[in-house]
Amino acid sequence: MVGTSGGGQNIALIDANNFYVSCERVFNPGLWQRPVVVLSNNDGCAVARSNEVKALGVKMGEPWFRLRTLARQHGIIALSSNYALYADMSQRMMTLLGRFSPRQEIYSIDECFLALDIHDNVTQVGQTIRQEVANWLGLPVGVGIAATKTLAKLANHCAKKRPVYAGVCNFNTMDMDDLEHLMSQIDVAEVWGVGARGSERLHAMGVTNVLALRRADVHRLRKRFSVVMGRIILELNGISCLSLETVTPPRKQIQSSRSFAVPVYEPQELAEALLTFMRRGVRRLRQQGLLAGAMHLFIQTNPFREREPHYCQGVTLPLPSPTDDELQLARLVRQGLDRIYRAGYAYHRAGILLTALERATGQQDDLFADPVARQKNKALMDTLDTLRQRFGRDIIHVAGEGVCHRWAGKSANRSPRYTTNWKELPVVQAG
DNA sequence: TCTGGGGTCCTAGGACCC
């Protein structure tokens, strides 16, 4: 049967190409056409790759030390990540994209869904979106349009990989036969939510391409896999199971953790690191107007060092009443660390996890909490917030946090924070 | 020598209760 595959809604997925690399290129045009990677924290692995680097076969998450030789051979430029810059560029892009529809779901730092509630020239609107983002921000984006989120993701993949679509691929206007032929050429691993393990198992069953998965028996696969796989199959058939989440739900957990640049042995040094992570976590907690009901601490050795003894331990510390009080949490960090620390190990990573989060307003008062003490604490925390806003987030530390931070990672080649720091604004030469 | 960090959801299994 021939006919268009659409008829449902026009869900667009807009996704920036190689986002971190593209952000760097906006401010350093010398990077265009060059092989560029952006490295993770600690300059550990490649987390963003330009097309030139992808063409060299470099995989996502590849450790940088293993790429050194290849990098020398091909002149790969490696940059430390600059999250302040990426976050700010992201915010600008999302604001711009939000002008195309009131129904926007910001899905990640570099992509969002938009419900395009129009009937005509939808593909043309996709092109306009691309041009606007390119004109205003200098970022290249791809646009996928389809009846469901999973299909829109797939359409976006096609928009990027197949030049024939010129950056905008609209499944809703495609002939059914053409669409299914296209799907038969795409590996099932490309489908959103299938993943590495899932695609391996599907391949073993003979379900190798997207069309085969679309035509697979929902009930059978739901049983063999999970409800998630059932939803994926329905979504591939144009039956929407994943709604557009236009309101960002409050976080359920906030994590702050890091690998160390050098091995850490001493409890005092671990305490310093954990206190720093706790403070960063609490900062985000307060920014989002939340309180934590529990805090989890963890410390671990390097799992890649097989010849050294491995140790990995964590502890969850419930709080008598939900809080965002740094001083109370600082005491808890020390108590918790005492419980999990074992001497003689080379610690490589540590972190905190704030859980059982709830909104700060409408919070149940602890029967035993002293209201006067609570007021005092709140006033103190608010003062800290104000000072940090004015003088920088690291201006005030919790006692015991230390100032040396031998463990703090390297970030050897970070670009300036062009858009968020007055001292690092780009200077345009006249003439 | 050097291998990220921050999230979400789902499932299985144990504890507990009636």
Next chain:
DNA sequence: TCTGGGGTCCTAGGACCC
């Protein structure tokens, strides 16, 4: 000698995403 079963809640671990 017989040795239930169903519901709920919690947690750990797996899988996935970017």
